[in-house]
Amino acid sequence: MVFGLPALSGVLLYVSSGGQGDRHHVPSLSRGGGGKGSERYRLTVPQALLDGQYTLVKDLSQTMDDSLAGERNGRNEHNMKTVGGQYTATSGEGQQTLMAAGSYGEIDDPHHALDSTFRGMNENEGVTVTTPTKEITPPGAQEPLTCEVYAYVRSGQSGSIAVCGWSDRSTVATVSVLNGSLDLDELAMKTSRIRGEMRVRVDQGAH
Incomplete structure (x- = not known):
């Protein structure tokens, strides 16, 4: 059984359906980021x-995090806690909404964690992958990202969304921009920077 970590797709579908998304289907967090050795975040x-x-809006x-109740430990992930935020462009970006969500704790196999994330994301009702996952390492970045584009139909609404994610030994997360560009290289550059802003190094053994 794959441990259920909230993926960005669940948040996106929750928002696109006016806050009436499937709370019971919480997909887990592909490839990408093997982590930075023993560093913890x-x-x-x-x-x-x-x-x-x-x-942040x-x-x-x-x-x-409440959706993880009773499921914070699995075969691959342990002592997990989940965070996420909905952001709006301050200027020059139209009505863009950026979503960032992830979990942190102890992860045995980062590749497996992120693989299961995208698999769970793609299994959501109404989701069709239009650009399969691929690994992208933006210029200047030390760690790769995994990105894809999917189309969705939900509660009378439809559209396409580009999403990028990362994983390491203690974090797994995804980022996407609604009503934004579907250029994965562009999103990967943004996600790489956001990773640096969301991910905070902690002392060994801290959670």
Whole structure:
């Protein structure tokens, strides 16, 4: 049984359906990021991302973490805690909404964790993958990302969304921009920066 970690797709579908998404289907967090050795991290929900380009309008951490009740430990992930946020572009980005969500704790196999994330994301009702997952390492980045594009139909709404994610020994997360570009290289660059803003190094053994 795959341990259920909240994936960004669940948040996206929750938002696109006006807050009436499937709370019972919480997919787990592909390839990408093998981690940075023994370094450990936790995930945060900053008030702004990308040098203030996006500001936090809704912290979804409590709702998402509550969905993990009784499922914080699995074969591959242990002592997991979940955070997530909904952001809006401050200027020059139209009505773009950026979603960032992930879990942190102890992860035995980061590749497996992120593989199961995208698999769970793609198994959501109404989701069709239009650009299969591929690994992208943005210029200057030390760790790769896994990205894809999927189309969705939900509660009378439809669209396409690009999503990128990462995993390491203690975090697994996804980022996407609604009503944004489907250019995966562009999103990977943003996600690489967001990873640096959300992920905070902690002392060995801390959670």
